[in-house]
Structures are given as structure tokens and as C-alpha cells.
Amino acid sequence: MKFRCVMIDAGPMREFSNIVATISKLSKECVLRVTAEQLYFIVCDENNGPTPPVLWCEIPQALFFSEYQMVGLDDEHKDIYLEVISVNLAKSLVTLKSAKSLKMKLTKKQCPCITLEIESPSATSQQMRHVTHDIPVIVIPRMRWSEFNEPKIPYPDISIELPPLKQLRTTIDRMRAMASEVVIRASAEGRLTLQIRTDMAKVSTRFKGLTVEAFGGPIEHSDSETETQINEDMSRICTCRVDAKKFSLFLSADQIAHNRTVCSVVHKKLVILCLQTQENVKIQCFISGIVY
Structure with a gap:
């Protein structure tokens, strides 16, 4: 599995930071689903075991990222499902609102991580400041993917x-x-x-x-x-x-x-x-x- 993306526009970076911050207020943990077309943030009810999601967020990658590459589990199962601590992700993205660029990729350190490389102007010089955050994630096995399907809801009244x-x-x-x-x-x-x-x-x-x-x-x-x-x-x-x-x-x-x-x-x-x-x-x- 491979995942790498780059963000360079101030507007999308600010909005991406706000979206993750909002999700972190709703739940300490979430699932990040990576597909060829979109990123999904999914939150399930923490107290009731496997249940339909209580929050479903869709982000079209083409409108946010200048570069976007991903390779899924295999040719038949092309997505990537990751459990992530949303609070840690939100804290790491706080500086994104004034950043010049963001590189985000799936890496293997002591454990699987989402690595964020943020380039920001320095407050004390004309040089750029580079900050790296490694956020541990859990790769969700294929047998659990069905727990994170989009909820099927009755037609509203x-x-x-x-x-x-x-x-x-x-x-x-x-x-x-x-x-x-x-x-x-x-x-x-x-x-x-x-x-x-x-x-x-x-x-x-x-x-x-x-x-x-x-x-x-x-x-x-x-x-x-x-x-x-x-x-x-x-x-x-x-x-x-x-x-x-x-x-x-x-x-x-x-x-x-x-x-x-x-x-x-x-x-x-x-x-x-x-x-x-x-x-x-x-x-x-x-x-x-x-x-x-």
C-alpha cells in the first residue's frame, strides 16, 4: 500500500485543517479511508461496537491536492483504511493555516504512520521552516471494511x-x-x-x-x-x-x-x-x- 499527496494552496489547506479540527471535537478517533477519487473521514459510535457511522465526511482529492498518489491493498481492493487519533491529527495541522505547503504520506517507522511535512515561513528570518509530524495509525484489515460503509438511511420525512x-x-x-x-x-x-x-x-x-x-x-x-x-x-x-x-x-x-x-x-x-x-x-x- 502506498499513499502520498501534496497541498500548496492556502484556501484548501485552511479548510482541511478546519475539517479535521471539527471531526476531532466530535470524536477522539476516526477512520481515514483513502480512495483514488476521495478522502473519507468516518466516525462510529465508540460505545456500541460495530455500528453504522455517526459521521461521514467526503473530501474530493482533485480540488484539494496538487499531487495525489495511492496504491491500495491489491487490484481488487483498491482502498486504504486507517484508524487514526483525530485529536493528534488536528493538533499537527494547526500551523497549516499559515503554511506554504503540506506533504502527507503513509510511512513505516516503528509502526505505520501518517507523516506530515509542513513548510512554513519563519517568524524570525526569511528562511522557510520545515516541521515533520509522525502520527501512528492502525491499518484496518480487509475483513473489517464493511463496518465503515456509508450508512443506509430511510428516506427522510x-x-x-x-x-x-x-x-x-x-x-x-x-x-x-x-x-x-x-x-x-x-x-x-x-x-x-x-x-x-x-x-x-x-x-x-x-x-x-x-x-x-x-x-x-x-x-x-x-x-x-x-x-x-x-x-x-x-x-x-x-x-x-x-x-x-x-x-x-x-x-x-x-x-x-x-x-x-x-x-x-x-x-x-x-x-x-x-x-x-x-x-x-x-x-x-x-x-x-x-x-x-
Whole structure:
């Protein structure tokens, strides 16, 4: 197996650093899948053994790297799967935002490593500074590759654009201080409501005028739910209760320059959050619904 790539453009280097930093906040460990066309960062639920990924990130290599070479396991299995400590990778890429170039390759030191060679201007002279980071990785055997396939999800009942992520993150972080779970309610009329409930109070924040990309209603609700929302047509509203911390962690992606973020809801079962950039980077986060 061989892997080597070079990055020389400031914009892609800055975005690559931000992407890895965001992933490191979601999970200490991730899987880096290397293919001829794309790099994938994959995060699985750490507590439940082999499960479908909870985060799926696609980076098209042609738009980020000036040089890109890889040779897979064999002619039939052409990909490379590596387990990496995402926190270590993120720390090593901090200086990338002011770097002139990055070379990244798979090497064999005392163990398999992702070696980063970063060239940066010196702060004290006109010479360039060269820094090398060796990040240990674990090569994932072929028998485990199926654990890291793209999740197969049911068709969402509604897909609605999200308001600005910074604004949304501020709201969620305030709610997290009061409750560990948040109810996400999306309507076919373009409203997104975030609601928490405690023993002392019920708090709701509503965003209006959002674009609804798809709606597969009508939606069935129990009689008790219909009674509490008597002024709204509940058949056009999807809801899902999720972990507030997981939702907030995805919103830390606000540091990545993006042009589109969408929230898709499978009624009471699943929330899919998707961020896309102008460079066709796609980050999807899958948050399972909490059912009582």
C-alpha cells in the first residue's frame, strides 16, 4: 500500500485543517479511508461496537491536492483504511493555516504512520521552516471494511435548511445548560423549532422562513401530541428528540466555510445534519432519536 499527496494552496489547506479540527471535537478517533477519487473521514459510535457511522465526511482529492498518489491493498481492493487519533491529527495541522505547503504520506517507522511535512515561513528570518509530524495509525484489515460503509438511511420525512450555524449553536448551548435533550420540530411551512423541557419550565426557539427542500407527509402523531399543538397542522410537522450535546458538536462546523446546511428528519427516529462547501466537501452527521 502506498499513499502520498501534496497541498500548496492556502484556501484548501485552511479548510482541511478546519475539517479535521471539527471531526476531532466530535470524536477522539476516526477512520481515514483513502480512495483514488476521495478522502473519507468516518466516525462510529465508540460505545456500541460495530455500528453504522455517526459521521461521514467526503473530501474530493482533485480540488484539494496538487499531487495525489495511492496504491491500495491489491487490484481488487483498491482502498486504504486507517484508524487514526483525530485529536493528534488536528493538533499537527494547526500551523497549516499559515503554511506554504503540506506533504502527507503513509510511512513505516516503528509502526505505520501518517507523516506530515509542513513548510512554513519563519517568524524570525526569511528562511522557510520545515516541521515533520509522525502520527501512528492502525491499518484496518480487509475483513473489517464493511463496518465503515456509508450508512443506509430511510428516506427522510422532511428536509429543511438550517439557519446560520453560529446563531443556532448559541441557542443550543444555552439550552444544554438546562437540559440534556432537545426536541427538533420541522414544519412543511419552513419553521424549525428547538424545544427543551425541565421540571421548572419549557423553552422554545423558533426560526421562520426557511427553505423546505422535501416533505413526504402527512405525518401521523398520537392524540396527546395533537392536543398540545392545537393551533398547528400536526400532519405537516416532523419531530425528533435527540441528545443536545451531539447536536451542538455538529454545529462547531461553523468554522468551515460552507454554502449549504440541511437538517433532514425521519419522524421520531433520526436526524441527519448535512453541511456542504463550495469545494464539494460533504459532512453528514447522524443522530439517533431518543424514544421513551
